[in-house]
Amino acid sequence: MRRIRLTLDYIGTSYAGWQIQPGKDTIEGRVEQALFRLTGEEIKVVASGRTDAGVHALEQVAHFDTGTDFDLRAYTNGINVFLPPDIRVTDARVVPDTFHARFDAKRKTYEYRFYVSKVDRAVLYNRAHRLQSMPDLTALNEAAALFVGEHDFAAFMSSGSDVKTTVRTVYSALFAAQSESEFTFEVSANGFLYNMVRKMVGALIKISENKLTSADISRALADPASTNLPYVAPACGLYLKRVEYEN
Amino acid sequence: MRRIRLTLDYIGTSYAGWQIQPGKDTIEGRVEQALFRLTGEEIKVVASGRTDAGVHALEQVAHFDTGTDFDLRAYTNGINVFLPPDIRVTDARVVPDTFHARFDAKRKTYEYRFYVSKVDRAVLYNRAHRLQSMPDLTALNEAAALFVGEHDFAAFMSSGSDVKTTVRTVYSALFAAQSESEFTFEVSANGFLYNMVRKMVGALIKISENKLTSADISRALADPASTNLPYVAPACGLYLKRVEYEN
Numbered sequence: 001m002r003r004i005r006l007t008l009d010y011i012g013t014s015y016a017g018w019q020i021q022p023g024k025d026t027i028e029g030r031v032e033q034a035l036f037r038l039t040g041e042e043i044k045v046v047a048s049g050r051t052d053a054g055v056h057a058l059e060q061v062a063h064f065d066t067g068t069d070f071d072l073r074a075y076t077n078g079i080n081v082f083l084p085p086d087i088r089v090t091d092a093r094v095v096p097d098t099f100h101a102r103f104d105a106k107r108k109t110y111e112y113r114f115y116v117s118k119v120d121r122a123v124l125y126n127r128a129h130r131l132q133s134m135p136d137l138t139a140l141n142e143a144a145a146l147f148v149g150e151h152d153f154a155a156f157m158s159s160g161s162d163v164k165t166t167v168r169t170v171y172s173a174l175f176a177a178q179s180e181s182e183f184t185f186e187v188s189a190n191g192f193l194y195n196m197v198r199k200m201v202g203a204l205i206k207i208s209e210n211k212l213t214s215a216d217i218s219r220a221l222a223d224p225a226s227t228n229l230p231y232v233a234p235a236c237g238l239y240l241k242r243v244e245y246e247n
Numbered sequence: 248m249r250r251i252r253l254t255l256d257y258i259g260t261s262y263a264g265w266q267i268q269p270g271k272d273t274i275e276g277r278v279e280q281a282l283f284r285l286t287g288e289e290i291k292v293v294a295s296g297r298t299d300a301g302v303h304a305l306e307q308v309a310h311f312d313t314g315t316d317f318d319l320r321a322y323t324n325g326i327n328v329f330l331p332p333d334i335r336v337t338d339a340r341v342v343p344d345t346f347h348a349r350f351d352a353k354r355k356t357y358e359y360r361f362y363v364s365k366v367d368r369a370v371l372y373n374r375a376h377r378l379q380s381m382p383d384l385t386a387l388n389e390a391a392a393l394f395v396g397e398h399d400f401a402a403f404m405s406s407g408s409d410v411k412t413t414v415r416t417v418y419s420a421l422f423a424a425q426s427e428s429e430f431t432f433e434v435s436a437n438g439f440l441y442n443m444v445r446k447m448v449g450a451l452i453k454i455s456e457n458k459l460t461s462a463d464i465s466r467a468l469a470d471p472a473s474t475n476l477p478y479v480a481p482a483c484g485l486y487l488k489r490v491e492y493e494n
Contacts, residue, residue, distance in 0.1 A: 009369045058370060076366050088369040119323050122256045122335040123305060123486075239370075 001065050003099060004075055006031075006045075007091035008060045012235070013126045014086060018050045018060070027051070027087055031062070034082035038075075039068045048105045048243040049192070054126070054235030058111070059090075061243040063101040101243075107171065109242040110197045112185040112233065128182070129237030135208035137175045137183060143207050143214045144173040144185070146221065147200060153193055154224035156203070158232065161194035166224065168193065173200070186241070195232055202231030248312050250346055251322055253278075253292075254338035255307045259482070260373045261333060265297040265307070274298070274334055278309070281329035285322075286315045295352045295490040296439070301373070301482030305358070306337075308490040310348040346492075354418065354491040357444045359432040359484045375429070376484035382455035384422045384430060390454050390461045391420040391432070393468065394447060400440055401471035403450070405479065408441035413471065415440065420447070433488070442479055449478030 008031070016024035020032070028045055035043045047062040070078065075092035083089070113128035115121060120130060147170045154166035171188040178184060185201055203220075206212035212229075220227040255278070263271035267279070275292055282290045294309040317325065322339035330336070360375035362368065367377060394417045401413035418435040425431060432448055450467075453459035459476075467474040 011369055011372070056370060080367065085367070085372045086369045088367050088372075090364065090366050090368060117337065119327065119337050120332070120335050121337060122258055122333045123303060125258070125332045125335075 001067055001097075002069065003063055003065050003095050003097050004072075005093050005095040005099060005101065006062045006064070006075065006079075006089050008057060008062065008087065008089050010057050010060070010088070011086040011126075012051060012053065012055045012057070014084075015053065017053045017055065018047055030083060030087055031079070031089075034079045035064065035066075037082045038070075038078050039066055041066055041068070046101050048101045048108065049240075051238075051240055052195070052198075052235055055238045055240070056127075057240040059242050060240055061101050061105070061245075063095065063099060065097075099245075104245050105191070105243050106246055107188055107190060107242075107244040108192060108240070109186060109188040109244075110192070111239045111241040112187075112197065112201045112237045113239065114183050114185070114237060116181045116183075126236045129234050131205070131208070134181070134183075137177060140175045140185075140204055140208060143204055143217055144175060144187075144200075146214060146217045147173045147187070151221045152224045153196055153221070155220035155227040155229055156196045156199040157193035158195035158199065163193060166193060168196070188242075197238060198233045198235070199229055199231065201233035201237070203229045205233060206231050248314055248344075249316065250310055250312050250342050250344050251319075252340050252342040252346060252348065253309045253311070253322065253326075253336050255304060255309065255334065255336050257304050257307070257335070258333040258373075259298060259300065259302045259304070261331075262300065264300045264302065265294055277330060277334055278326070278336075281326045282311065282313075284329045285317075285325050286313055288313055288315070293348050295348045295355065296487075298485075298487055299442070299445075299482055302485045302487070303374075304487040306489050307487055308348050308352070308492075310342065310346060312344075348490075351492050352438070352490050353493055354435055354437060354489075355439060355487070356433060356435040356489040356491075357439070358486045358488040359434075359444065359448045359480065360486065361430050361432070361484060363428045363430075373483045376481050378452070378455070381428070381430075384424060387422045387432075387451055387455060390451055390464055391422060391434075391447075393461060393464045394420045394434070398468045399471045400443055400468070402467035402474040402476055403443045403446040404440035405442035405446065410440060413440060415443070444485060445480045445482070446476055446478065448480035448484070450476045452480060453478050 018027045020028045043064045045062050045064045072092050076089045079089045115128045116134045150169045169190045173187045265274045267275045290311045292309050292311045323336045326336045362375045363381045397416045416437045420434045
């Protein structure tokens with residue numbers, strides 16, 4: 001047996017998220033099906049984390065064990081033959097049996113893509129979230145900076161997940177303009193709670209609409225037990241951008 | 248009657264190009280169908296030019312005549328209700344009866360998108376053309392500069408179109424890096440022949456692969472009658488980016 005580490009990208013629009021669920025079309029399900037066709041083995045694939053329905057990945061990392069000893073290209077080009085074009089394996093390498101895509105992830109980065117337009121745009125359909133007007137990115141960056149550091153993010157977690165601690169360390173949280181009508185929010189942390197990025201973005205959008213203030217974010221971080229911010233930004237703008245491991 | 252000028256964007260992947268053809272799903276067909284549902288009129292829509300099957304538009308311009316006098320938003324949001332999400336009308340305005348989306352276009356700009364990767368990427372599927380390695384953009388820009396100016400582009404036209412002259416003026420032709428693995432080629436001209444951008448890009452790709460030289464482009468421009476460059480870059484990387492009119 002050997003352990004293979006995969007890098008994948010995908011457009012999540014057509015899928016019920018990463019995690020396999022009965023009767024649902026999932027990315028994990030597609031990858032495991034493709035691996036079965038390639039290897040004849042029933043293989044469980046472990047990702048760095050689940051992504052929700054409609055969320056995309058520029059770079060997801062996953063691992064699996066196999067008794068096959070194909071040339072490594074079989075686990076990229078070979079798997080891709082059995083995958084739909086909106087899911088691609090871009091890299092495969094052999095890793096020690098001790099490598100674990102989820103437990104060993106030291107830092108994850110998400111990108112949230114926005115565009116500004118009075119009407120929907122076809123070329124960004126399901127690829128970015130539309131706002132009516134360009135917000136003040138300097139003001140938003142001041143609010144986003146409140147997330148940086150070690151905080152209890154319980155107010156930025158949707159229920160339905162079972163975690164030991166809701167404390168996470170955010171390394172950076174930054175808005176950046178891409179063009180006159182497009183911008184991104186990029187956030188890196190040692191880990192994210194369920195819906196944490198979408199709730200952070202949801203709160204920041206409300207700030208841009210003057211429906212929340214920076215003080216509401218400060219309060220939610222200082223006193224998470226008594227606050228829950230209900231604003232969840234749409235899945236279509238969210239991309240898992242990078243997962244980093246030691247060495 | 249009044250004449251309306253529309254701005255549209257679309258992802259061309261699912262369509263047999265702009266121009267209506269019997270039994271084919273076309274962008275023009277979809278827009279005229281949507282206008283019929285909105286107005287009850289059988290309306291012919293005239294675009295700045297056809298785009299081929301699989302080619303996208305960030306900004307296509309078209310016009311039509313209608314006896315309806317709806318609020319202008321009806322011709323954006325209203326049409327969009329009857330259009331699939333990969334075709335969107337982003338702007339509508341009343342123009343003089345003399346305005347013609349094709350004949351009055353003074354300058355058109357196309358963008359061709361590339362990415363560099365050993366394997367296909369899901370997030371760029373049908374949105375950009377993949378190259379195996381990053382070409383020397385400085386060298387490509389030197390070759391692209393040969394296109395700038397007034398030339399007979401007959402060697403860069405696919406057969407099947409009937410034009411009075413194959414002389415066009417190219418205003419600019421430039422490669423630009425977007426990131427470590429993505430770059431674009433942008434070309435502006437007073438007009439383009441059938442497949443002209445894709446044949447220009449096809450020749451430039453061959454130069455990047457050392458299968459053609461700048462001298463071949465010079466020769467094709469100087470002596471178009473005796474040359475035809477057969478390389479046509481894939482449609483999926485091509486975007487109609489801008490159409491400009493006087494005032």
